[in-house]
Amino acid sequence: MTTTKDQLYIDKVINGDASAFAYLVDNYKNMVFSLAYKMTKNKEEAEEVSQDTFIKAFKNLSNFKGDSKFSTWLYRICYHTTLDAIKKNKKNNYTFEINEVTYNQIQSVETILQGIERKERSVIMDKCLMKLADEERSILWMFYYDELSLKEIIEVTNLSEANLKVKLHRARKKLLTIVEKNIEPEMIENYGRK
Template identity: 50%
Template sequence: MTADNDIYYINLIIEGNSNAFSVLVDRYKDLVFSLALKMVKNREEAEEVAQDTFIKVFKSLSQFKGDSKFSTWIYKVAYNTSLDRLKKHKREQSVVSIDEFNSNQIRSMDNALDAMEDDERSKAIQDCIKLLPSDDAFLLTLFYFEEQSLEEIAKIVGLTANNVKVKLFRSRKKLTAILKERLEPEIIEYYEKN
């Protein structure tokens, strides 16, 4: 329903009703902002990226072919705008060593996280995702929180679905390292109490 609804508003905008764009902005502003924030890791810059994203979307709306969902297209614009912002400021991203982790350790960390309450776990994960490099945070957010498919993410970031799968695995390894470092004392304390 939303995809058809998006097309309706896109057609109105292309026909000259620029006020209809506010419906699309309202629908996607929170998602675009949260994705930008994951990438640039600064609230003010994320607001600028979101604004730039919507300006680009408005100017190039007639180029939207409908080959993918409008949400996928707008995510791609947000992603590329965020990358442009990062390149402009040439920020150094922190790198987490992942050499020591394997699939079993990632699974055991996932099992330990299951012991935490859902809200606590979600907040803890979100806080740790903020510590990841921008690309990793963006991919994990799209896949786990925005529930985008591998194919949709591939269209957004301009990679194959297999490459996205590999990058997601590596991003999870980095996230696991951060979670292990930050949460292990809390988890040990939790098990000692129970």
């Protein structure tokens, strides 16, 4: 499942060429940092988690069997390393009470978001994502931004398929409620009338 080029460098590292690991770090550092940052909401902490992730990956590279993509295996290490870091620093945790979200509310928010310029929409979504609990934000991030399949997210999180689908659905509803509450009223009036 892993790419031939990745496997070549993995084999080199396992056979004693530690410098070959630099290729894997260069290739996946943005992915790892991005996940860590989205989960921790803190640049310094994300950098530390990224470093810890690559150290763990290096030490455990011989355990990588190639059943899944290397990126999925690395993503899983990063996900669990970040969760451990978050547990140590509970002060950054946000929670949000959700009210029942109706289908019409979801539709109206999506209609408004479609009218907002792409760049504005991206900024709004990033701010709203940061208000979700860590697990919800990371699941949405993996599914929508990193475009991991459900199977890959299950590998990363160790959730059952049914549990993942429920969490993904709830996180999406919660995000839409947050978006609805955080879009400036003028934007809703302006774009909602179109």
